[in-house]
Amino acid sequence: MEPAGVQLPQGVHDSGPDEAELRRELADLWSRLFDRWGYREVVPPTFEFYTTLASGFAGQKAERLFRFFDRQGRILALRPDFTTPIARLAATKLADEPRPLRLWYFGSVFRVEERHGYRSEFTQAGVELIGAAGPAADAEVVALAVTALNRAGVEGTRVSLGHTGFLRALLAGLELTPGEEEAVVTELTRRNLVGLRDVLGALNLDEKQLKALAELPHLFGGPEKLAAASRLAKKNRQAEAALDDLATIGRLLGAYGLGERVSFDLGLVRELDYYTGMVFEVYVPGFGYPLGGGGRYDGLTARFGLPGPATGFALGVERVLSVRERQGKAGCVKPPDVLVVALPGCEGAAVREALRRRAESRVELATDPMDERGAVAYARARGIGRIVLVGNGVQEIEAAVD
């Protein structure tokens, strides 16, 4: 028979033992960290109704959901993020729990991806802080995202802080059509300065309006950029409120000891549609993609029938592993400590020897009887340093391992 189906679809991936071990270490580490900060894990289903999951993926982005049908012809989809299912969960099964709710997750998300080298299935870990409105909640999730990366051994993490409210305030005065607004936001999301200039040039804007929007990507830096942003917005109250919010979050991040890592970035726009306030990205300079990000999404739980504020973040687990590897922190699974081998006819005694030693050591029990020479060759091939040969008695042998 022709070997069938050994290839994988575009964008999915096997984690072999070395990578799987690093993933599990990260999950263990973050599980303990999130617990220390008062967060509890939840696990939503891998797929659910398309209408539930589409909240963050309106318009063209809906094409990025993997869709299929149930037996009744209803549309199902693989979750493209955790924020939407957890908002649903918070508004339903966890509706009666006291607020704020602190929840965390670790698992696969799925987005149709045609670009080479990008993943269709990737792993996100993150938290949702649901039912807390103030800047302290936003500062907590930003600080926890950075702390999670620090604990994972990522060096040189930086944070960009932006605010959806500031951009909305600037756009609100321009009377753009929805299509024009989407075009501006798209170019900002891509940080495409040339594209932004072209889009703005085609709009019917006066000089000052044009300058304010074109200036946005340059409003990146310390607290002085908040003052510059304030001058651009010219006493627009919504814009001022957003800048005050950012200033408070920045001060609280100073109390978390993260002041040096934070920059304000008024041109920061996150791809998903549900953000309503502070947004942020965490990154390592020189690494091509943000390691994660998040922000405030006060409108999302209302879509599931329970209005309330919320904020959170997601980290890209594969990106974290990749930047760690680039920083020299790769890992690999160690071979077992001991190989227990039966001489022919002594299989039962070898079983008992292996069981006894497993209280202390990582033990491989050879599935076939071997003589001493065979056992040494086998242990060497697997990198196992100690052999226990079980015959009438028990003999320990050190195997030379590179």
Add this chain to the structure above:
Amino acid sequence: MEPAGVQLPQGVHDSGPDEAELRRELADLWSRLFDRWGYREVVPPTFEFYTTLASGFAGQKAERLFRFFDRQGRILALRPDFTTPIARLAATKLADEPRPLRLWYFGSVFRVEERHGYRSEFTQAGVELIGAAGPAADAEVVALAVTALNRAGVEGTRVSLGHTGFLRALLAGLELTPGEEEAVVTELTRRNLVGLRDVLGALNLDEKQLKALAELPHLFGGPEKLAAASRLAKKNRQAEAALDDLATIGRLLGAYGLGERVSFDLGLVRELDYYTGMVFEVYVPGFGYPLGGGGRYDGLTARFGLPGPATGFALGVERVLSVRERQGKAGCVKPPDVLVVALPGCEGAAVREALRRRAESRVELATDPMDERGAVAYARARGIGRIVLVGNGVQEIEAAVD
């Protein structure tokens, strides 16, 4: 706006914090156990090409795969088990690693399910021991399955051992059509004695053949049932080889200390198509479903281009949690140890206090400033026993918690 999409599709499920904690504890426990036995974790993708995954799901069972399309119109499917993707992985990415390969997994699998109360997405944990042919490998995976359940606190586990080779030997002499053979196997799989009698009655069999097949479901018990099976099979060499294999596995399980838990069950047939030798199920008397099972599948890696023997098991995580709960071992997440609260204006000092205490304790930092009365009410509602109120100084308060 109408609350949209708060319902979940049939057969999927949210794990709230209590259940998620139990799941993670189980994964941690089994991760350490499998490591001690020399197994390494792997994580195959959640979906891949349908043709890859259909190996264990031929004929009508193919309807149980969740299928969808990629952009090129190729058929993808959600994994219905881990054995097939791991066999593919062993035959490709891990083809050059020394044999035997010991691998384990923990994750979701997906099967279309119309029956009420059954899951479409459920969690399996298990191992695959690939490249080892003898009964010692089969005994190892059976022993590890039982040990995993014991470690999880499940009481009264029992094992049924059967053999695909024995049934095949009996059927081989009957010259049945493939449809007739499938009908017999289906009734055996369902352990439907009435159905089996009806199916057998409609076949053109002589008295002895009929009696041998009808007797199969009654060949359940100790080693004396192997002798009875041998008499039924009347010196059929393939049947004798299967029974010898089972006897050896049974003796080795005695060395593992599991002799009392094991029964032979020559009528045991597993649902999936890829089994070729020993098959087994682990169960707790009085609990309606097996907790897991597995067996030898020597033909599967050959489908992916690398012939070789293999054996393994899968446990149903939700069933394990359910039987533990029935045995009185439910759990729930404990509230944080400490609530840190800022008096108004002292938010930065409270952040530093919370950070300091997280080295030792599980700490919730209140997102809004409160006075003492407010803090006590808040802590009580959440079941937190200790409050740290941060103003100019730091004040500790015990909150009376039920």
